[in-house]
Amino acid sequence: DPALVYDLGGKFDKSFNEAAFMGAERWAAETGGSYRDIEMQSEAQREQALRRLAEAGQNPIVTTGFAFSSVLNEVAPDYPDTKFAIIDGFVEQPNVLSILFAEHEGSYLVGMLAGMASESGTVGFVGGMDIPLIRRFGCGYAQGVLAANSDATVVANMTGTTPTAWNDPVRGGEITQAQISQGADVVYAAAGGTGVGVLQTAADAGILSIGVDSNQNYMHPGQVLTSMLKRVDNAVFDAFEAGADLETGVMVMDLAAGGVDWALDEYNEDLITDEMREAVDAAAEAIRSGELVVHNYTDDDSCPVLSF
Amino acid sequence: MSNRRIPNWADVVLVPLFSVVLAFIISAIVIWAIGEDPWEATKMMVQGAFGSSYGWGYTLYYATNFIFTGLAVAVAFQARLFNIGGEGQATLGGLGVALVCLHLPWPHWSLALVAASFGAALFGAAWAAIPGYLQVRRGSHIVITTIMFNFIAAALLNWLLVSVMRPSGSMDPASARFPPEVRLPRLHEILDVFGIPFSRATPANISLLVAILACVLVWYMLWRTRLGYQIRAFGQSEPAAQYAGISPFRITMYVMLISGALAGMMAINNVMGEANRLLLNAVEGAGFIGIAVALMGRNHPFGVFLAAVLFGFLYQGGAELALWTNIPRELIVVIQALVILFTGALDNLVRIPIAALFARRRRS
Amino acid sequence: MDLIAIVQILDSTLRLATPLLFAALAGLISERAGVFDIGLEGKMLAAAFFSAAFAFTTGNVWLGLCAGIIASMFLSLIHGVASITFRGNQLISGVAINFLAAGLTVVIAQNWFRQGGRTPTLTGDARFPRLNLPFADALRDVPVLGPVYSVILSGHSILVYVGLLCVPLTWYVLFRTRFGLRLRAVGENPAAVDTAGISVIGLRYGAVMIAGVLCGLAGAYLATGLAAGFVKDMTAGRGFIALAAMIFAKWRPWHALGAVLLFGLLEAIANRYQNIDLGFIVLPAQFMQALPYVLTVVILAGFVGRAIPPRAGGEPYVKER
Amino acid sequence: MSDAAHTLERPAGAVPPAIELRGISKAFGPVQANKDIHIRVEKGTIHGIIGENGAGKSTLMSILYGFYKADSGEILINGQPTEIPDSQAAIRAGIGMVFQHFKLVQNFTVLENVILGAEAGWLLKPSVSRARGLLKQLATDFGLNVDPDALIEKLSVGHQQRVEILKALYREADILILDEPTGVLTPAEADHLFRILRGLKEQGKTIVLITHKLREIMEVTDNVSVMRRGEMVDTVRTSETSPPHLAELMVGRKVLLRVEKHPAKPGPVVLDVKGLRVVDDMGVERLRGIDLQVRAGEILGIAGVAGNGQSELLEALAGLTPGEGAATLSGQPLDVTGKSSDGYTRRMSGVSHVPEDRQRRGLIMNFHAWENVALGYHHDPAYNRGAFWMDNPAILRMTEDYMKAFDVRPPNPALTAESFSGGNQQKLVLAREIERGPELLLVGQPTRGVDIGAIEFIHQRLIELRDAGKAVLLVSVELDEILSLSDRIAVMFDGRIMGERLPEQTDEAELGLLMAGVTEKGAA
Numbered sequence A: 001d002p003a004l005v006y007d008l009g010g011k012f013d014k015s016f017n018e019a020a021f022m023g024a025e026r027w028a029a030e031t032g033g034s035y036r037d038i039e040m041q042s043e044a045q046r047e048q049a050l051r052r053l054a055e056a057g058q059n060p061i062v063t064t065g066f067a068f069s070s071v072l073n074e075v076a077p078d079y080p081d082t083k084f085a086i087i088d089g090f091v092e093q094p095n096v097l098s099i100l101f102a103e104h105e106g107s108y109l110v111g112m113l114a115g116m117a118s119e120s121g122t123v124g125f126v127g128g129m130d131i132p133l134i135r136r137f138g139c140g141y142a143q144g145v146l147a148a149n150s151d152a153t154v155v156a157n158m159t160g161t162t163p164t165a166w167n168d169p170v171r172g173g174e175i176t177q178a179q180i181s182q183g184a185d186v187v188y189a190a191a192g193g194t195g196v197g198v199l200q201t202a203a204d205a206g207i208l209s210i211g212v213d214s215n216q217n218y219m220h221p222g223q224v225l226t227s228m229l230k231r232v233d234n235a236v237f238d239a240f241e242a243g244a245d246l247e248t249g250v251m252v253m254d255l256a257a258g259g260v261d262w263a264l265d266e267y268n269e270d271l272i273t274d275e276m277r278e279a280v281d282a283a284a285e286a287i288r289s290g291e292l293v294v295h296n297y298t299d300d301d302s303c304p305v306l307s308f
Numbered sequence B: 001m002s003n004r005r006i007p008n009w010a011d012v013v014l015v016p017l018f019s020v021v022l023a024f025i026i027s028a029i030v031i032w033a034i035g036e037d038p039w040e041a042t043k044m045m046v047q048g049a050f051g052s053s054y055g056w057g058y059t060l061y062y063a064t065n066f067i068f069t070g071l072a073v074a075v076a077f078q079a080r081l082f083n084i085g086g087e088g089q090a091t092l093g094g095l096g097v098a099l100v101c102l103h104l105p106w107p108h109w110s111l112a113l114v115a116a117s118f119g120a121a122l123f124g125a126a127w128a129a130i131p132g133y134l135q136v137r138r139g140s141h142i143v144i145t146t147i148m149f150n151f152i153a154a155a156l157l158n159w160l161l162v163s164v165m166r167p168s169g170s171m172d173p174a175s176a177r178f179p180p181e182v183r184l185p186r187l188h189e190i191l192d193v194f195g196i197p198f199s200r201a202t203p204a205n206i207s208l209l210v211a212i213l214a215c216v217l218v219w220y221m222l223w224r225t226r227l228g229y230q231i232r233a234f235g236q237s238e239p240a241a242q243y244a245g246i247s248p249f250r251i252t253m254y255v256m257l258i259s260g261a262l263a264g265m266m267a268i269n270n271v272m273g274e275a276n277r278l279l280l281n282a283v284e285g286a287g288f289i290g291i292a293v294a295l296m297g298r299n300h301p302f303g304v305f306l307a308a309v310l311f312g313f314l315y316q317g318g319a320e321l322a323l324w325t326n327i328p329r330e331l332i333v334v335i336q337a338l339v340i341l342f343t344g345a346l347d348n349l350v351r352i353p354i355a356a357l358f359a360r361r362r363r364s
Numbered sequence C: 001m002d003l004i005a006i007v008q009i010l011d012s013t014l015r016l017a018t019p020l021l022f023a024a025l026a027g028l029i030s031e032r033a034g035v036f037d038i039g040l041e042g043k044m045l046a047a048a049f050f051s052a053a054f055a056f057t058t059g060n061v062w063l064g065l066c067a068g069i070i071a072s073m074f075l076s077l078i079h080g081v082a083s084i085t086f087r088g089n090q091l092i093s094g095v096a097i098n099f100l101a102a103g104l105t106v107v108i109a110q111n112w113f114r115q116g117g118r119t120p121t122l123t124g125d126a127r128f129p130r131l132n133l134p135f136a137d138a139l140r141d142v143p144v145l146g147p148v149y150s151v152i153l154s155g156h157s158i159l160v161y162v163g164l165l166c167v168p169l170t171w172y173v174l175f176r177t178r179f180g181l182r183l184r185a186v187g188e189n190p191a192a193v194d195t196a197g198i199s200v201i202g203l204r205y206g207a208v209m210i211a212g213v214l215c216g217l218a219g220a221y222l223a224t225g226l227a228a229g230f231v232k233d234m235t236a237g238r239g240f241i242a243l244a245a246m247i248f249a250k251w252r253p254w255h256a257l258g259a260v261l262l263f264g265l266l267e268a269i270a271n272r273y274q275n276i277d278l279g280f281i282v283l284p285a286q287f288m289q290a291l292p293y294v295l296t297v298v299i300l301a302g303f304v305g306r307a308i309p310p311r312a313g314g315e316p317y318v319k320e321r
Numbered sequence D: 001m002s003d004a005a006h007t008l009e010r011p012a013g014a015v016p017p018a019i020e021l022r023g024i025s026k027a028f029g030p031v032q033a034n035k036d037i038h039i040r041v042e043k044g045t046i047h048g049i050i051g052e053n054g055a056g057k058s059t060l061m062s063i064l065y066g067f068y069k070a071d072s073g074e075i076l077i078n079g080q081p082t083e084i085p086d087s088q089a090a091i092r093a094g095i096g097m098v099f100q101h102f103k104l105v106q107n108f109t110v111l112e113n114v115i116l117g118a119e120a121g122w123l124l125k126p127s128v129s130r131a132r133g134l135l136k137q138l139a140t141d142f143g144l145n146v147d148p149d150a151l152i153e154k155l156s157v158g159h160q161q162r163v164e165i166l167k168a169l170y171r172e173a174d175i176l177i178l179d180e181p182t183g184v185l186t187p188a189e190a191d192h193l194f195r196i197l198r199g200l201k202e203q204g205k206t207i208v209l210i211t212h213k214l215r216e217i218m219e220v221t222d223n224v225s226v227m228r229r230g231e232m233v234d235t236v237r238t239s240e241t242s243p244p245h246l247a248e249l250m251v252g253r254k255v256l257l258r259v260e261k262h263p264a265k266p267g268p269v270v271l272d273v274k275g276l277r278v279v280d281d282m283g284v285e286r287l288r289g290i291d292l293q294v295r296a297g298e299i300l301g302i303a304g305v306a307g308n309g310q311s312e313l314l315e316a317l318a319g320l321t322p323g324e325g326a327a328t329l330s331g332q333p334l335d336v337t338g339k340s341s342d343g344y345t346r347r348m349s350g351v352s353h354v355p356e357d358r359q360r361r362g363l364i365m366n367f368h369a370w371e372n373v374a375l376g377y378h379h380d381p382a383y384n385r386g387a388f389w390m391d392n393p394a395i396l397r398m399t400e401d402y403m404k405a406f407d408v409r410p411p412n413p414a415l416t417a418e419s420f421s422g423g424n425q426q427k428l429v430l431a432r433e434i435e436r437g438p439e440l441l442l443v444g445q446p447t448r449g450v451d452i453g454a455i456e457f458i459h460q461r462l463i464e465l466r467d468a469g470k471a472v473l474l475v476s477v478e479l480d481e482i483l484s485l486s487d488r489i490a491v492m493f494d495g496r497i498m499g500e501r502l503p504e505q506t507d508e509a510e511l512g513l514l515m516a517g518v519t520e521k522g523a524a
């Protein structure tokens, strides 16, 4: 059977890990197969969890989150017959598939929407743990905002510097409050479980918010502008589908590959005007075709339009 | 405590034993209450922890951590100092190990181990020394200060890992990997020498032997050296110690330095032996488990060793439970809490009846 | 930093200070009666979970509040039995309670909701609404008073105001009533209370239970007022910050209010500015997070005046002539 | 049936006794503190209870006050059988108690202490004002005046004791128990107290006075009961008895008031103290400039009421409390500032110290006897192997020798200190400090709470040490101990030495005056 290991945010973070969970569930539902999943409580358990699953003959083993890369790099060689997949991480091992997303592209799109939806001309970004990956979100977002409204200001905050930042709704809420007080009227939460607090506060304060990873529009109908979809669910589904003969290497899930996207559904259709949609679709097309290149923070660890 | 008389052996063996049994009974009730079968759970834990050399490996790995932190608490307790700063001291110890392993070239692991142990001890001791100093010189309650220092240590390491030690390009807040030369021999490699097969997948390593050695040395220090004599005298009665010319300042400092050093040395196991790099929260609460271990072990190195193995079993068994059942890993935290509660705070609950029993037997 | 920003920071200060305030007062009362309580964290956590859990299942935040208070009082009871009845070590008992809460909340949460140790998100009546004080909107545009009243003071959940009321209340009870006199006496010299024919045990249990109620309020506010549900370890050391505030305040109610406001302010600032650039040096966020603890150590070290706890503090009472 | 017996003894129609205890027994673990005690205290009398330390006086009264629960026996108040499970009940029964160790809240005011537990309502204000009035009343009635708003910690011991009495009276006690009230008082204060007690007696109150000072018994009591080893030996009318008779009852045989010893042959000055001052951490000046000399081969006795600086004198000389001033030991400077010295260096320089409080300072209660023998000598090369290791076998051997020499019973070095009786604990300490043949021995209350047999033994040892040409500085609150052991007597009062006397040229009366701070006028 395949197995899925969630990162610290936990299975039900309404976001990244939950997306993975959804993918696994969908697979189980469609194929009637069974899988095993584990949540991490601390860094040091990662290795034990991977080894235990491998020893138990689970295959393939999908891990969500960059934090597994270093451990996987150690463990994978010990189980050559087991296939591993890592989402958001890059591991160079013969039996490991590294799945990378182009979050900056998706974030660019929702950034444009934010820029257009904002009346105050100030929008917020609440990151989870302060790591290059999240800065990639923020940087793409800022580029999108400025593309839509060149004199808009982007207020960016990170929730924290440790994995607990993935799971601190209270702090997320307070940060959102602070950003609102700085005039932000659209807030993009790229913070896993912390985002719950961000969206909550935004809804309480009657401003718009943008969800991440999963489609979070439903959480506060009419108050979530959109969600930056990171199709982790698809990635997991495909990996499970491939089963033991999962082909390894690197897989980049960008806009073109349908790895990232923005969510439009009954909950937010009233918020998205036609010209907003057209503008975003145009940009998306340009990105797919490659004539518009969104700067990727992790390419050079710097962002031209935003300082964190 | 109660002024009733109770033979020493009973106080050292019976009381903790019954306390632990009580703690386990209640834990079983908790398991039952969340709809799982305590018996099955226990079997699974024992199986997972002792059923295979893999289980043993992890059990002993955790035990090694707890021996160090347990000894740290125990030594401090001998001087009536309640050092709950093991967490922070072990964190700093990890920093010491990382600096030694990353910034110096090592031809062979054995040299690295010695140096790393020293670095770990040094950093741990330094972190414990400050609260110790504040206690004797400024009368700041050491329990509160050590708690505060745990948080400060967490913030400090956090900042170092995020802003200073993290290799560029790496995302997770962790130091670079240590060079392969400093990789400590794992237990299976050691056992191979004697032709004993052992799981290669476990992190148990040579630090285990260092921990056992530490037990012996601490015992010797406490009951055979003058410093140990002074520590115990100071712990039993400060006025008497002063009368004897044992300077409270000196002893408190010695004790906190030793305690912190022991806590810090845990890092050679989890940082150098297992992760091979410095991670956030690598201590994983082992500093606090040290309290339970010391209490159960009645602050005696041998008792600490046994208690540490028991908790190693709980941890490994608990990990297995979390893996294969719906019982979350936090169940272990509950058991740990109950052990601390019954052996540390509710010990009279057991002692008084036992004392009454002995009183009756004495009369008849 | 413009005025509006300052106002907003003060506004969030008040929110963030409230759980600290309840917990600090809890510790204050317990320790004034001679029972050390480092289990504040655990009690808050338990209260946070049970209030959220019951608020979710019943959809009524007030029922949640009651559940939280009861849970917290239950832990207080354990603390009392251990440290008062069985004369155990109060510090160890406190440590145990913190772990008990940290473990049990997750175990139970997982068992009830199967959401990885958190409760579902609370909405509607399952959360404390934000109250607008009378005339808040009318006064909003008055120059100085406006922001202070309408933004900072107004618009918080009722528990914030309850917390503020608890300060004068605690002061009055401690220093103006019979109960307060006896409570302080039992923390200073239990033998005096005992020979005066008052039950030391009873008084101390009383104090510990009151501490339970206050911690219950703290936890409930955290989960149903500040946040919208329980997540594991959501107290995140606030119990210890409260402890710090109590020491900072040298066991005096009004000073405790000052201390928690200070610590709340620090958190509010840290929330808003990741790194604070003082020009010559940039303070990292971690520094702000560590600051309350550092300050407490400084206070304890007596650099800002001695902090002398109640004389009988931490000592189980044993009769002797 | 014992009931019947008692009722028979009483003339018909007489008032029932205020207190009657029947067959009270109380044991603390192995210690039988009270054995089948019968006692009857008549209304409106002052009833003395005497007995040596540890005789069981306090225990008995604590039972009467509901502080301890008797294992057996019954209590009658005014003829009514009364259950006294707790102090509340005792107070209700009209009993008030002033404990040997005061039960006051140090940082509360007098008023707060007085009303504590007897408040008028749930608010403080009314109770306070009510109490204020009553205190004025009592002050005028009985001369019990204290500033109602003073903090206890600021009051003298005498005044603190008045507060305790006021507490009792405020609760309308008509039976007042005082446990060794004068132990901490100067004779003057004591006399004031007795005046108060007589006044109370006039008001028809019944007073139980616990003491082991015969003088006081003879002075104020109407009847006196004698306790010995937890038993009630006898109850007699004070007018029909005499000090020697009481003393005999107390210790169970004739007491020799003098230890026979040869006259001292004082040698050169060993200890020479000039202007020794000690200020305690409350800022109170405990020693106000002490000058004294102790010669080789003599015992200098320091007499004085407890709390007049004797303890501080010992501790400062032993290097345990920092002081100011100059001191030399056989010519060598002796540091009394505590800067460059501690208990250890003192011993190295030949000063041994038998502390007043052996259980807190002199011994470590749950260390083995042999570990205690090393206490303070743990740096002695004889006890050490190399730089760090202790030579436990050597210490054990030494302990066995000590136990033989001082016949410590049971002679088992492996027992913990707490399992020895008070007397034997004291012997252990003395052995440790004397056997080293120190130049100077500092001894505090050598026989406190020690049984008579041990007392004589200990006195002998001190004399022997003196005869061996060592200097001994003896501090004791027991006047006859001072008188019988000392070659010279210095009397301390309020941190000063009031005067020096030779034992054969003085008596308790004169010393009593000095202890009260009264210096004779016409002396040249």
Ligand SMILES: Nc1ncnc2c1ncn2[C@@H]1O[C@H](COP(=O)(O)OP(=O)(O)OP(=O)(O)O)[C@@H](O)[C@H]1O
Binding pocket: B226, B227, B230, B245, B246, B247, B250, D342, D344, D345, D348, D379
């Ligand atoms: N060998 C010695 N000779 C003389 N004085 C000593 C000796 N050792 C210690 N002291 C004194 O005894 C007192 C206690 O000192 P300390 O506890 O450092 O001794 P120690 O136990 O040998 O030292 P440590 O235990 O740290 O090795 C101090 O006053 C010290 O100066």
Ligand SMILES: Nc1ncnc2c1ncn2[C@@H]1O[C@H](COP(=O)(O)OP(=O)(O)OP(=O)(O)O)[C@@H](O)[C@H]1O
Binding pocket: B003, C319, C320, C321, D028, D031, D032, D033, D051, D052, D053, D054, D055, D056, D057, D058, D059, D060, D100, D180, D212, D449
């Ligand atoms: N709480 C206690 N625990 C154990 N033993 C006790 C306790 N209280 C008293 N004792 C013992 O009971 C005996 C009687 O003690 P008690 O204090 O009544 O004598 P006392 O006559 O008051 O002595 P003193 O004149 O010194 O006050 C003593 O041997 C004492 O050690």
Ligand SMILES: [Mg+2]
Binding pocket: B227, B230, B250, B251
């Ligand atoms: Mg030393």
Ligand SMILES: [Mg+2]
Binding pocket: D057, D058, D059, D100, D179, D180
């Ligand atoms: Mg007595």
